[in-house]
Amino acid sequence: MKVAVIGATGVVGGMILRVLEERNVPVDVLLAYASRDRADGVRFRGANVPVAAATRERLAADRPDVAFFASSDDASAELAGALADAGAIVIDNSATFRLAENVPLVIPEVNPHAVRASDRIFPVANCTAIVLTVALAPIERAVGLRSVRVATYQAVSGAGRAGLDALAGEERGESPDGTFAAPIFRNVVPQVGSYDGDGDTGEEKKVAAETRKMLGRSDLHIAATTVRVPVMRAHSEAVFFETSRATSVDELHDALRKAPGVVLHEHGIVTPRDVEDTDLVHVARVRPESDDTSGTRFQMWIVGDQLRKGAATNGVQILELLIAQGCFAHAEAHAP
Numbered sequence: 001m002k003v004a005v006i007g008a009t010g011v012v013g014g015m016i017l018r019v020l021e022e023r024n025v026p027v028d029v030l031l032a033y034a035s036r037d038r039a040d041g042v043r044f045r046g047a048n049v050p051v052a053a054a055t056r057e058r059l060a061a062d063r064p065d066v067a068f069f070a071s072s073d074d075a076s077a078e079l080a081g082a083l084a085d086a087g088a089i090v091i092d093n094s095a096t097f098r099l100a101e102n103v104p105l106v107i108p109e110v111n112p113h114a115v116r117a118s119d120r121i122f123p124v125a126n127c128t129a130i131v132l133t134v135a136l137a138p139i140e141r142a143v144g145l146r147s148v149r150v151a152t153y154q155a156v157s158g159a160g161r162a163g164l165d166a167l168a169g170e171e172r173g174e175s176p177d178g179t180f181a182a183p184i185f186r187n188v189v190p191q192v193g194s195y196d197g198d199g200d201t202g203e204e205k206k207v208a209a210e211t212r213k214m215l216g217r218s219d220l221h222i223a224a225t226t227v228r229v230p231v232m233r234a235h236s237e238a239v240f241f242e243t244s245r246a247t248s249v250d251e252l253h254d255a256l257r258k259a260p261g262v263v264l265h266e267h268g269i270v271t272p273r274d275v276e277d278t279d280l281v282h283v284a285r286v287r288p289e290s291d292d293t294s295g296t297r298f299q300m301w302i303v304g305d306q307l308r309k310g311a312a313t314n315g316v317q318i319l320e321l322l323i324a325q326g327c328f329a330h331a332e333a334h335a336p
């Protein structure tokens with residue numbers, strides 16, 4: 001299998017290379033692309049892989065079987081469609097295709113049934129939405145959800161290499177470089193993504209719309225406030241939810257304990273540093289709202305490494321799901 005990573009020099013692209021290695025995905029040829037050619041390449045399985053500028057012509061000539069996009073909305077919009085039309089599987093970390101009709105938005109632990117044999121483009125959902133949905137899905141299955149409210153505490157690496165550099169620079173005493181809407185060192189910034197100063201930010205809209213799509217609940221009320229914090233890795237979320245029927249912490253714990261991809265902490269807390277470089281979503285502090293008499297209002301704290309489960313790992317898991325479903329059997333049968 002010939003696998004391309006577009007954006008291989010970025011934080012998500014670099015993590016895709018690592019996760020492909022760690023999970024021993026059957027990659028025969030690895031092709032790496034970025035915005036420009038690089039004399040120094042990227043490392044994959046102990047070897048140096050040259051990095052080429054991603055152009056339509058170059059990708060068409062290289063003919064990958066699978067193309068991971070970890071670059072930008074613009075690059076995905078320009079390059080992904082032609083690859084899919086040529087028969088490649090596209091796994092795209094940008095927002096370009098996520099809400100398109102007839103395009104599945106898949107978390108393999110949550111909605112693997114959303115994949116159809118004819119699909120070629122598989123967007124990876126927004127990282128905050130993935131962490132949230134992994135924790136909400138078992139609750140939706142067990143007792144149903146009536147509404148969800150979430151406040152997020154998002155790591156700087158969610159803004160890519162520029163986000164990490166901005167925090168490191170401010171820690172060294174440099175002036176803020178404009179990556180974030182306000183200084184990030186010793187601060188919290190209640191704006192993630194575009195914001196016109198009135199209403200939701202782009203990130204808040206993505207969290208609501210993509211979570212609804214992945215849960216298959218277009219009617220679900222979701223409200224989000226997304227906040228950037230001076231944490232390097234892993235997003236945290238305080239979630240307030242209402243269930244469709246009365247339930248108990250025991251029943252919610254039971255659903256979460258059995259859920260694939262979830263680690264339940266029945267006691268104590270969990271922090272972003274605890275989950276850095278891991279693939280599971282951690283859930284703690286599940287509790288009823290203190291004055292609730294209906295048995296339907298609860299809160300929980302969730303944490304997940306957004307570079308891994310929120311991006312790279314989820315994309316690689318989609319590829320593993322397609323391999324397991326026999327999507328590449330034809331290509332392998334005809335391989336030289």
Ligand SMILES: NC(=O)c1ccc[n+]([C@@H]2O[C@H](COP(=O)([O-])OP(=O)(O)OC[C@H]3O[C@@H](n4cnc5c(N)ncnc54)[C@H](OP(=O)(O)O)[C@@H]3O)[C@@H](O)[C@H]2O)c1
Binds near residue numbers: 070126158
């Ligand atoms: N960071 C996260 O936690 C996260 C989570 C989920 C989804 N995402 C999404 O994943 C994508 C990558 O994000 P990131 O955080 O990894 O960003 P990043 O660290 O800034 O890396 C961006 C990568 O894209 C490449 N690139 C930029 N413009 C390109 C173009 N026109 N053609 C080809 N390659 C281009 C860059 O190459 P050069 O090195 O040549 O500039 C670099 O390799 C974005 O769509 C982002 O929204 C990020």
